[in-house]
Amino acid sequence: MENDGALGDRALPPARKENIPMTTESKVIRVLVAKVGLDGHDRGVKIVARTLRDAGMEVIYTGLHRTPEEVVDAAVQEDVDVIGISILSGAHMTVFPRLLKLLDERGAKDIMVVGGGVIPDDEVIQLKNLGVKEIMLQDTPPDSIVAMIRRIVVERGPR
Numbered sequence: 481m482e483n484d485g486a487l488g489d490r491a492l493p494p495a496r497k498e499n500i501p502m503t504t505e506s507k508v509i510r511v512l513v514a515k516v517g518l519d520g521h522d523r524g525v526k527i528v529a530r531t532l533r534d535a536g537m538e539v540i541y542t543g544l545h546r547t548p549e550e551v552v553d554a555a556v557q558e559d560v561d562v563i564g565i566s567i568l569s570g571a572h573m574t575v576f577p578r579l580l581k582l583l584d585e586r587g588a589k590d591i592m593v594v595g596g597g598v599i600p601d602d603e604v605i606q607l608k609n610l611g612v613k614e615i616m617l618q619d620t621p622p623d624s625i626v627a628m629i630r631r632i633v634v635e636r637g638p639r
């Protein structure tokens with residue numbers, strides 16, 4: 481048998497047959513998508529959540545006005561692979577460092593943090609240096625977001 485599991489080829493999810501990594505170790509990728517603080521811009525986050533769900537991932541959307549603590553609590557409880565923050569308020573230099581610190585304190589640094597929205601280019605570089613895995617800004621094609629999440633989960637490997 482050519483595939484790597486005990487199951488026959490028909491049992492594999494479609495993406496796996498095409499050799500596109502949808503899962504790690506047969507586990508569906510889990511993503512918590514969140515809005516933090518007073519930011520009420522929710523068009524982008526809804527597109528991201530729907531796109532990832534349609535791509536076969538398990539997506540939890542927190543809704544608006546969460547605190548970093550609430551996001552990290554939910555991410556740990558839900559055992560997600562990735563936290564995706566959509567932020568257009570300008571508070572990104574406060575929110576992302578706080579999330580990374582809380583994940584560290586909870587011993588949950590294997591949960592990766594990505595972001596998108598409105599963030600100046602120089603601050604994208606600073607945030608990546610702090611540990612934000614990827615940031616994708618306005619006009620990013622939804623397929624690129626799916627591909628990025630799959631790539632970082634595969635690169636991280638099994639937990």
Ligand code: B12
Pocket residue numbers: 518519520521522523524525527528563564565566567568569570594595596597598615616617618619620621622625
């Ligand atoms: C529509 C809009 C609104 C709508 C929001 C409606 C809604 N329910 O979302 C309304 C009119 C309510 C509004 C209000 C305000 N707005 Co407004 N708004 C915009 C506008 C014009 C478009 C935003 C949008 O919907 N884009 C379409 C979506 C699909 O794109 P997106 O969110 O960027 O998402 C894409 C990517 O960023 C990425 N992405 C997004 N999230 C994530 C997450 C992850 C994990 C990943 C990987 C990728 C990703 O993928 C998406 C697809 O490509 C922007 C200008 C702009 N160019 O962005 C200003 C803008 C965001 N608003 C702005 C401001 C100032 C305000 C107000 C404060 C204005 C005021 N004084 O009242 C209020 C704040 C309201 C609030 N409570 O937060 C500023 C923010 C400035 C800043 N950050 O420094 C902007 C940038 C306008 C400007 N140039 O000044 N706004």
